[in-house]
Amino acid sequence: MSKRFLYVNRKAPYGTIYALESLEVVLIGAAFEQDVSLAFLDDGVFQLTRGQQTDELGVKNFSPTYKALGDYDVNKIYVERESLEARGLTLDDLLPLTYEDEDDDWAEKDSIKLVSAAELAEIMEAQDVVLSF
Amino acid sequence: MSKRFLYVNRKAPYGTIYALESLEVVLIGAAFEQDVSLAFLDDGVFQLTRGQQTDELGVKNFSPTYKALGDYDVNKIYVERESLEARGLTLDDLLPLTYEDEDDDWAEKDSIKLVSAAELAEIMEAQDVVLSF
Amino acid sequence: MKFSILVSEGPYTHEAADTAYNFTKAALEKGHEIFRIFFYHDGVNNGTRLATPPQDDRNIVNRWSTLAQEHDIDLVLCVAAAQRRGIADADEARRNGKDADNMAPGFRISGLGQLIEAGIEADRLITFGD
Amino acid sequence: MKFSILVSEGPYTHEAADTAYNFTKAALEKGHEIFRIFFYHDGVNNGTRLATPPQDDRNIVNRWSTLAQEHDIDLVLCVAAAQRRGIADADEARRNGKDADNMAPGFRISGLGQLIEAGIEADRLITFGD
Amino acid sequence: MLHTVNKSPLDRTTLESCIQHAMKGSAVLLIEDGVYGAMQGTQKSPLVESAMKEVSFYVIGPDLKARGIDAGRVIDGISVIDYNGFVDLVAEYDKSQSWL
Amino acid sequence: MLHTVNKSPLDRTTLESCIQHAMKGSAVLLIEDGVYGAMQGTQKSPLVESAMKEVSFYVIGPDLKARGIDAGRVIDGISVIDYNGFVDLVAEYDKSQSWL
Numbered sequence: 001m002s003k004r005f006l007y008v009n010r011k012a013p014y015g016t017i018y019a020l021e022s023l024e025v026v027l028i029g030a031a032f033e034q035d036v037s038l039a040f041l042d043d044g045v046f047q048l049t050r051g052q053q054t055d056e057l058g059v060k061n062f063s064p065t066y067k068a069l070g071d072y073d074v075n076k077i078y079v080e081r082e083s084l085e086a087r088g089l090t091l092d093d094l095l096p097l098t099y100e101d102e103d104d105d106w107a108e109k110d111s112i113k114l115v116s117a118a119e120l121a122e123i124m125e126a127q128d129v130v131l132s133f
Numbered sequence: 134m135s136k137r138f139l140y141v142n143r144k145a146p147y148g149t150i151y152a153l154e155s156l157e158v159v160l161i162g163a164a165f166e167q168d169v170s171l172a173f174l175d176d177g178v179f180q181l182t183r184g185q186q187t188d189e190l191g192v193k194n195f196s197p198t199y200k201a202l203g204d205y206d207v208n209k210i211y212v213e214r215e216s217l218e219a220r221g222l223t224l225d226d227l228l229p230l231t232y233e234d235e236d237d238d239w240a241e242k243d244s245i246k247l248v249s250a251a252e253l254a255e256i257m258e259a260q261d262v263v264l265s266f
Numbered sequence: 267m268k269f270s271i272l273v274s275e276g277p278y279t280h281e282a283a284d285t286a287y288n289f290t291k292a293a294l295e296k297g298h299e300i301f302r303i304f305f306y307h308d309g310v311n312n313g314t315r316l317a318t319p320p321q322d323d324r325n326i327v328n329r330w331s332t333l334a335q336e337h338d339i340d341l342v343l344c345v346a347a348a349q350r351r352g353i354a355d356a357d358e359a360r361r362n363g364k365d366a367d368n369m370a371p372g373f374r375i376s377g378l379g380q381l382i383e384a385g386i387e388a389d390r391l392i393t394f395g396d
Numbered sequence: 397m398k399f400s401i402l403v404s405e406g407p408y409t410h411e412a413a414d415t416a417y418n419f420t421k422a423a424l425e426k427g428h429e430i431f432r433i434f435f436y437h438d439g440v441n442n443g444t445r446l447a448t449p450p451q452d453d454r455n456i457v458n459r460w461s462t463l464a465q466e467h468d469i470d471l472v473l474c475v476a477a478a479q480r481r482g483i484a485d486a487d488e489a490r491r492n493g494k495d496a497d498n499m500a501p502g503f504r505i506s507g508l509g510q511l512i513e514a515g516i517e518a519d520r521l522i523t524f525g526d
Numbered sequence: 527m528l529h530t531v532n533k534s535p536l537d538r539t540t541l542e543s544c545i546q547h548a549m550k551g552s553a554v555l556l557i558e559d560g561v562y563g564a565m566q567g568t569q570k571s572p573l574v575e576s577a578m579k580e581v582s583f584y585v586i587g588p589d590l591k592a593r594g595i596d597a598g599r600v601i602d603g604i605s606v607i608d609y610n611g612f613v614d615l616v617a618e619y620d621k622s623q624s625w626l
Numbered sequence: 627m628l629h630t631v632n633k634s635p636l637d638r639t640t641l642e643s644c645i646q647h648a649m650k651g652s653a654v655l656l657i658e659d660g661v662y663g664a665m666q667g668t669q670k671s672p673l674v675e676s677a678m679k680e681v682s683f684y685v686i687g688p689d690l691k692a693r694g695i696d697a698g699r700v701i702d703g704i705s706v707i708d709y710n711g712f713v714d715l716v717a718e719y720d721k722s723q724s725w726l
Contacts, residue, residue, distance in 0.1 A: 003386055008623065010543070012634055014692050015659030017409045018626075021307055024346060028378040034386065042543050043637050046662065049694035056688035056708070059414060060453045063694075082546075087636060088667030088699075121547040125527055129385040130623040131272070132393055136516055141723065143643070145534055147592050148559030150279050151726075154437055157476060161508040165516065175643050176537050179562065182594035189588035189608070192284060193323045196594075215646075220536060221567030221599075254647040258627055262515040263723040264402070265523055267617050274626070276406075278480050279438050281532070281558045288588070289616075292609035298617070308409050311441070314482035318492040327482070350408050352444035352457070352498065362448040366496040368482065390616050392530075393624040397717050404726070411632070411658045418688070422709035428717070520716050522630075523724040538638055 003128040004035040009044035011133060013063070014054070019047045020062050022133035027065070030072035037127070038069075039120060041080035045087060048079065048094040048112075063095065070099030075111040082117045136261040137168040142177035144266060146196070147187070152180045153195050155266035160198070163205035170260070171202075172253060174213035178220060181212065181227040181245075196228065203232030208244040215250045269293055270384035271303045274395030276311030277326035278319070282394040283312055287329055289392070294337055301388040302340040303330075304381045305373075307395070310348040313341070315370035327370050334372030341373045342380045399423055400514035401433045404525030406441030407456035408449070413442055416524040417459055424467055431518040432470040433460075434511045435503075437525070440478040443471070445500035457500050464502030471503045472510045528619035532558035532626065535570035542573060544625040550580040555615060556604075561589045564600050571601060578603050584615060628719035632658035632726070635670035642673060644725040650680040655715060656704075661689045664700045671701060678703050684715060 007026055013019040029036060040048060047066070054061040069075070077097055084090060097111040115123065124130060140159055146152040162169060173181060180199070187194040202208070210230055217223060230244040248256065257263060271290060275282040290300055305312050317327050334341050343353060349362065355375050359367035369375065385391045401420060405412040420430055435442050447457050464471050473483055479492065485505050489497035499505065515521045529548050535541040541556075541563045548554055554577070556563050563574055564585040574583060583604040590597065590606065597606055607615070616622055629648050635641040641656075641663045648654055654677070656663050663674055664685040674683060683704040690697065690706065697706055707715070716722055 005382075005385060010626070012637075012659045012662065012693070014689070015411050015632070015634070017307065021347065025306075025378055025381060029382045032379070032382045032386065034382070041547075042539065043634050043659070043662070046634075046693060051694040051696065052692060053694070054692040057414065057692045058418065058454055059411075059692065060450075061692070086669040087662070088665060088671070093694075117546050121549050124547060124623060125549050125552070128621060129391050130527075130621055131385070131391070132395070132624045132626050133274075138512075138515060143726070145537075145559045145562065145593070147589070148281050148532070148534070150437065154477065158436075158508055158511060162512045165509070165512045167512070167516065174647075175639065176534050176559070176562070179534075179593060184594040184596065185592060186594070187592040190284065190592045191288065191324055192281075192592065193320075194592070219569040220562070221565060221571070226594075250646050254649050257647060257723060258649050258652070261721060262521050263627075263721055264515070264521070265525075265724045265726050266404075269616070276438065276481065285532075285557055285586075288609045289612055293613045296610060296613055298613065308406065308438070311406075311481065316484050316489070316494050316496065316498060317482035318479040318484075318494070320476075320480075346450075349448040350450075351406070351441065352447035354446050354448075359446065364446050364448070366446065366498055368446060368496055368498055390622065392616055392622050393626070395532075395624060395626040399716070415632075415657055418709045419712055423713045426710060426713055428713065520722065522716055522722050523726070525632075525724060525726040536639065539636065 002034045005029060006124060006127040006130045007038045008130060008132040009040045009047055010042040012043040012046040014059060018133040023062060023065055026074060027072060030074050036074050037076040037078060039078045041083045041120060045079055045083045045089065050093060050095050066095055066097060069097060070111055075099035077111045078113050078115050078120055078123055080117055080120050081114050135167045138162060139170045139172060139257060139260040139263045141172045141263060141265040142180055143175040145176040145179040147192060151266040156195060156198055159207060160205060163207050169207050170209040170211060172211045174216045174253060178212055178216045178222060183226060183228050199228055199230060202230065203244055208232035210244045211246050211248050211253060211256055213250055213253050214247050268299045268301050268388045270301045270388035270391045272391065272393040273303060273305045273309040273312060274307045274393060276308040280396045282396060283326050286394040300339050302342060302384040304342050304384050306344045306347050310343045310351055310353045313343045313353055313370050313373040314368045316368045331370050331372040343373055343375045345375050345377055348375055398429045398431050398518045400431045400518035400521045402523040403433060403435045403439040403442060404437045404523060406438040410526045412524040412526060413456050430469050432472060432514040434472050434514050436474045436477050440473045440481055440483045443473045443483055443500050443503040444498045446498045461500050461502040473503055473505045475505050475507055478505055527552045528615050528622040529554045530557055530622060530624045531560040531563065534559045534562040536562060540625050545573060545577045548581045553582040553584060553615060553619060556585040558589055561585050561593060564604050565595060566599050566601050574601055586612065627652045628715050628722040629654045630657055630722060630724045631660040631663065634659045634662040636662060640725050645673060645677045648681045653682040653684060653715060653719060656685040658689055661685050661693060664704050665695060666699050666701050674701055686712065
């Protein structure tokens with residue numbers, strides 16, 4: 001019996017290591033055949049912004065890895081609307097994350113679902129294991 | 134020529150180590166014959182609350198050390214009024230910190246000065262070195 | 267009931283290691299089972315034997331080692347997090363060409379899969395962090 | 397101008413160590429003098445030679461060691477903070493009865509007085525922390 | 527679900543975010559610096575007082591005592607518990623989420 | 627005085643406290659996660675925009691770029707600088723205070 005795992009991301013990238021090390025857990029966890037979802041809220045939505053360029057900072061740019069999540073069958077990525085709005089962002093500011101749906105002739109679909117805080121609360125409540133970073 | 138050193142304390146005690154390790158710097162710094170002031174604002178005012186009892190937590194109670202500051206000639210301790218008020222606290226909730234004034238026949242005087250945010254800004258501006266924790 | 271615990275911060279700097287310890291002790295006293303304690307992020311710094319805290323303070327590393335010994339608890343340091351931060355057992359040190367190791371007794375180093383397994387196998391997973 | 401720098405967080409976990417490094421490099425390139433870099437709180441974790449970060453990432457500890465060697469910079473780890481967190485040179489390890497040490501080249505361990513002195517002697521003291 | 531909050535609501539938005547996502551019938555446990563959220567008469571007390579209509583609040587006694595917060599200053603209706611109570615809460619609710 | 631802020635104003639009260647204590651003629655430099663305070667159109671932009679009448683604001687370009695914040699989204703009047711500019715600011719002002 002598989003469990004429902006939710007990874008909750010509430011912190012901005014680069015200022016601290018939590019975003020990067022959370023992603024490492026998700027990638028390893030993908031091999032365990034559990035039901036996996038990711039939630040991005042509060043400053044966590046900044047993890048998914050397009051156009052990250054880290055050369056001048058001298059640190060590793062790990063944002064391309066989010067685009068690989070679809071290949072790992074991690075395609076339930078919930079982004080909270082209220083968090084985006086408070087930061088002056090829209091979905092267009094975020095990386096386009098997609099996956100190929102094997103139940104629909106491998107059609108390319110969006111992994112990101114924009115949800116309200118109330119909807120996200122329901123999603124959190126529906127999990128078996130919640131890991132927060 | 135002595136420099137004016139200000140130690141700025143903005144974090145609550147016990148949740149993180151900054152309050153304790155800041156105090157260790159102040160005690161060592163007291164031996165250097167500089168002009169020393171301490172500022173407590175934001176959650177830093179919680180460092181000075183009376184009645185701290187850490188037995189059940191299993192950590193060291195370092196709040197008695199603040200009372201020793203007067204003996205180290207550290208007696209300019211600024212507490213911000215707005216920070217206290219936002220936390221529902223008054224001076225009566227804080228440790229009574231005193232020193233003996235050698236210029237006034239060793240009379241016992243209060244080390245804590247309650248100041249407004251505007252006054253604290255002036256005090257910060259009047260320093261040579263500001264160390265923040 | 268079977269608990270797994272995730273500790274995400276190092277000793278002393280954040281209270282997380284204290285809360286995790288107090289929680290674990292209470293759980294054991296109430297007869298619960300601790301499936302595993304997994305140390306991630308700066309949490310791996312709980313597993314160094316080179317710490318010498320002041321004598322009038324608690325010794326967080328030794329507390330974990332003692333708990334592991336007395337209750338046969340599985341204390342796992344994440345290998346990737348440990349490598350970044352310089353925590354190594356003898357094997358890891360050799361593999362990485364280091365001339366010394368620093369892991370404390372009672373801990374072992376393993377992969378992140380052990381955290382996922384901890385979430386799958388236990389009835390509850392609880393996280394202590396910053 | 398003469399700068400002193402205080403680094404209050406460990407490598408990787410917070411950006412402070414990166415900002416401090418980038419600032420130091422820029423200051424040196426502009427011809428300023430670095431009187432001392434003092435590592436306090438978790439900042440002492442910048443000084444372990446046992447770290448093995450991923451090959452595609454920066455090596456924060458080695459960067460400091462190289463900087464110290466090339467520009468003769470005084471990198472000081474606070475002894476009290478280092479003892480709490482398990483960073484030791486050979487002398488400290490012997491004094492504390494430890495069987496190993498882990499300090500990286502280019503660093504030295506000393507007291508908090510070195511931080512106060514850094515504040516007194518330099519024209520500017522700037523802090524990088526969490 | 528059991529939510530834990532370990533940050534001061536005067537310093538961070540964590541408690542506010544937690545409350546916004548805590549559904550009716552769930553519990554919020556204030557630990558570490560989160561216990562400042564249990565105090566009466568602070569700028570953030572109304573946040574908790576209004577959330578208590580739908581959510582049960584708990585606070586760790588040893589964390590309150592360490593910080594010198596007398597039990598009499600805790601908002602009415604918040605239960606002060608020890609680590610045994612913490613363990614019981616984790617067992618009682620089917621899962622926990624730490625708001626870090 | 628040069629003030630530095632390294633925390634997101636959406637997560638912490640740090641920037642607000644800094645601004646409250648920055649006197650006329652001083653400078654605030656946004657670094658690390660503090661650079662989110664330089665963005666237009668966020669819930670906290672008005673805080674910075676109104677403080678700019680008395681205080682000069684700067685932001686670290688490499689930190690903006692790492693986070694994918696285009697220079698066009700920075701509040702008008704905030705100067706984008708690199709680490710050389712950071713060094714110059716520290717030299718220019720007689721002291722610095724880090725709001726951690």
